[in-house]
Amino acid sequence: MADQHAPVPPTPHITTPITADLLRGALDLEHTAHGLQPHRLPAWARAQCADGQLAMVEAQPSGVRLVLRTRATTIELDTLRTKTAYQGAPPRPDGLYDLLVDGQLAGQASTTGGNVLTVDMATGSIETQTGPTGTVTFTGLDERDKDVEIWLPYSEITELVALRTDAPVEPVPPQKRRVWLHHGSSISHGSNAASPTTTWPALAASHGDAELVNLGLGGNALLDAFTARTLRDTPADLISVKIGINLVNADLMRLRAFAPAVHGFLDTIREGHPTTPLLVVSPIHCPIHEDTPGPSVPDLSDIDNDEVIFRAAGDPADRAAGKLTLNVIREELSRIVTQRATEDPHLHYLDGRALYGEADTADLPLPDQLHPDEATHRRIGERFAALAFGTGGAFAPQHP
Structure with a gap:
C-alpha cells in the first residue's frame, strides 16, 4: 500500500528553453518540428553521405548530455525518441538516461512513446512507425546548488522537446578540463x-x-x-x-x-x-x-x-x-x-x-x-x- 503521508514531489513549473549552452558533446543542433535534435556530425558532413546507417548512428547522441546548475528537486525532460527494432526479434531494451549530480550517478530512467524504425536484416528494408512524445522524470534531488548532467541514450535518436524544473536553471560555465x-x-x-x-x-x-x-x-x-x-x-x-x-x-x-x-x-x-x-x-x-x-x-x-x-x-x-x-x-x-x-x-x-x-x-x-x-x-x-x-x-x- 502506498504511504498516504509520503511527501508529494513539487510540480515543476519553470520551463527553460533548451539551448546550446546547456548541451555538451554535440557538434550540431537541428531545430525540428518537435524541438531540438543533437547531431554528432555537422550538417555539411551529413550532406556528403546518403548512407542510411550513418544518418541513424550520428543522430544517436552517444556522449551528448544536458549540463546545468540548479537547486531543483524535480526535473522533467520531454523527448521524442526514435528506437531501432529488428524484424522478427524481441523488442530491444529501452535506452537509459543517466542523471549525474556533481559527477556522481544519482538516477536512471527511460522514456515511453516515440518512433520505431524496424529493420529487416535479411533485406535491409526499413519501416517507420510514429509515436508520441514521452517524459523522463527525476525526483527527490537535494534542494541545494548542484551541477546536474543528464546523459542521453546512446542508442536512441533523441529530439529534446521541453525541460521543466521546480527551481531556476542556469548553464554551467566551461570547466578547465x-x-x-x-x-x-x-x-x-x-x-x-x-x-x-x-x-x-x-x-x-x-x-x-x-x-x-x-x-x-x-x-x-x-x-x-x-x-x-x-x-x-x-x-x-x-x-x-x-x-x-x-x-x-x-x-x-x-x-x-x-x-x-x-x-x-x-x-x-x-x-x-x-x-x-x-x-x-x-x-x-x-x-x-x-x-x-x-x-x-x-x-x-x-x-x-x-x-x-x-x-x-x-x-x-x-x-x-x-x-x-x-x-x-x-x-x-x-x-x-x-x-x-x-x-x-x-x-x-x-x-x-x-x-x-x-x-x-x-x-x-x-x-x-x-x-x-x-x-x-x-x-x-x-x-x-x-x-x-x-x-x-x-x-x-x-x-x-
Missing part, C-alpha cells in the same frame, strides 16, 4: 554498454578527468574524408582515432588503398591540430576477423531468441590479393605511425589488444562475435584510461 575528441566504431559508440555513462569512452573520460566529445559512429569508422575534416575543425586538447574493424566488416577497401587513406586522414586532422596529442588505436581482439577478411554477416537462425551472431564471410586466402584482416591493419597502422612519428612527436600508437586481447576472450567473450558486453566496456575503459591518461601515456598531463 581537457577536451578529448574520440572517433571509432560501434564499440566506441557504445554498443551493448549498460548505459550512456558506461560506454568505454565515457568511463575513460571520467577516469582521465576529460570532457568527452564522442564521434564513435556504429559501422562508420571508414576513413571518410568528411569525418577527418570534422575532427580537424572541432576544438580539442586530445584526439584519438580507433581504426580498423569497420573496414573489415564492410570489406570496404584493399591494402593498396588503406595506407594512403590513413595518411590522408591523419594529414587532414593535423591541418587543424598540428601539435595536439593524437593517438591512433588499432582494433581490439576479434577472433573471427584476426586472419579472415570480411564482410561480417549476421546469422539470423536464432533471431527469435534475440540471438544474432556474426561470422566472417571472407576467405583467408584472399589476404594475398590485398583483402584486409585485423592483423594486417594492426601491422600497417603501427608502421604508419612509426614512420610519421619521426617528424610528429605528438603522434602515438596503441595496439587495441592491450585494451582487449586474446586472453580476455576466456572470461569475457564477445557475445555476438563482434561487440563487447557491459563488463568488457568497463575493462576497456579502465585500461584505456591507464594506458592513455596514465603516466607515460599519450594523454598524460604535461607539466611545465
Whole structure:
C-alpha cells in the first residue's frame, strides 16, 4: 500500500528553453518540428553521405548530455525518441538516461512513446512507425546548488522537446578540463554498454578527468574524408582515432588503398591540430576477423531468441590479393605511425589488444562475435584510461 503521508514531489513549473549552452558533446543542433535534435556530425558532413546507417548512428547522441546548475528537486525532460527494432526479434531494451549530480550517478530512467524504425536484416528494408512524445522524470534531488548532467541514450535518436524544473536553471560555465575528441566504431559508440555513462569512452573520460566529445559512429569508422575534416575543425586538447574493424566488416577497401587513406586522414586532422596529442588505436581482439577478411554477416537462425551472431564471410586466402584482416591493419597502422612519428612527436600508437586481447576472450567473450558486453566496456575503459591518461601515456598531463 502506498504511504498516504509520503511527501508529494513539487510540480515543476519553470520551463527553460533548451539551448546550446546547456548541451555538451554535440557538434550540431537541428531545430525540428518537435524541438531540438543533437547531431554528432555537422550538417555539411551529413550532406556528403546518403548512407542510411550513418544518418541513424550520428543522430544517436552517444556522449551528448544536458549540463546545468540548479537547486531543483524535480526535473522533467520531454523527448521524442526514435528506437531501432529488428524484424522478427524481441523488442530491444529501452535506452537509459543517466542523471549525474556533481559527477556522481544519482538516477536512471527511460522514456515511453516515440518512433520505431524496424529493420529487416535479411533485406535491409526499413519501416517507420510514429509515436508520441514521452517524459523522463527525476525526483527527490537535494534542494541545494548542484551541477546536474543528464546523459542521453546512446542508442536512441533523441529530439529534446521541453525541460521543466521546480527551481531556476542556469548553464554551467566551461570547466578547465581537457577536451578529448574520440572517433571509432560501434564499440566506441557504445554498443551493448549498460548505459550512456558506461560506454568505454565515457568511463575513460571520467577516469582521465576529460570532457568527452564522442564521434564513435556504429559501422562508420571508414576513413571518410568528411569525418577527418570534422575532427580537424572541432576544438580539442586530445584526439584519438580507433581504426580498423569497420573496414573489415564492410570489406570496404584493399591494402593498396588503406595506407594512403590513413595518411590522408591523419594529414587532414593535423591541418587543424598540428601539435595536439593524437593517438591512433588499432582494433581490439576479434577472433573471427584476426586472419579472415570480411564482410561480417549476421546469422539470423536464432533471431527469435534475440540471438544474432556474426561470422566472417571472407576467405583467408584472399589476404594475398590485398583483402584486409585485423592483423594486417594492426601491422600497417603501427608502421604508419612509426614512420610519421619521426617528424610528429605528438603522434602515438596503441595496439587495441592491450585494451582487449586474446586472453580476455576466456572470461569475457564477445557475445555476438563482434561487440563487447557491459563488463568488457568497463575493462576497456579502465585500461584505456591507464594506458592513455596514465603516466607515460599519450594523454598524460604535461607539466611545465
